[in-house]
Amino acid sequence: MSVPLPYVLILYYSRHGATRAMAERLAAGVESCRGIEARLRTVPPVSPTCEAVDPEIPAEGAVYASLDDLRHCAALALGSPTRFGNMAAPLKHFVDSTIELWLGGTLVDKPATAFTSTSSLHGGQETTLISMLLPLLHHGMVYAGLPYSEIELMETQAGGTPYGASHVAGKRSDRPLDDQERQLAFAQGKRLARLALALAHRPGERS
């Protein structure tokens, strides 16, 4: 029987597709490494009407995440569009359902990162990334941003931050990822995969 590969969970919310395009670039970065794979998952929108229920399988894109997707991941990348400088409510709603994993210390010492998309250049990318960092730290995860050895960080005229990959989607959410944004999202996925493989060995741990 073949042993399943470890996976990086790329968990995102995207209303208009920009954050999803980033998630797919991170996944390509993960899949460029041997011995690990990417698992893309999304979350349903939330509604002020409690009775509103979404179909179990979304019409397009990744399927919805379960707690088990999170429980068994080797690493986690969280992605969200900016909502007033913060992560979007549907992603926060899912994060708030992870108390059971927090109680069990399930995610302790696993690497994690975050990525985001905004309409405007100075519309709150860093604060949104930090809003996702906070619950990751509470879970005991090891946060990895983007190092300046990725030269696109210095060259970018749009998205890309040391706190994580980002994208400026424009007023109508129709600006595609540019070359630097694409490269940085790819590099972030690749880095997370390498860290996941390295940390999976857990040197120094008593058996």
Ligand SMILES: Cc1cc2nc3c(=O)[nH]c(=O)nc-3n(C[C@H](O)[C@H](O)[C@H](O)COP(=O)(O)O)c2cc1C
């Ligand atoms: C309620 C709401 C709040 C938003 N707040 C911001 C914001 O603070 N700064 C910004 O630049 N864009 C903001 N936006 C725009 C989205 O973050 C942006 O269009 C993003 O690229 C959408 O990503 P998506 O295509 O993955 O849905 C907001 C959009 C909505 C609906």
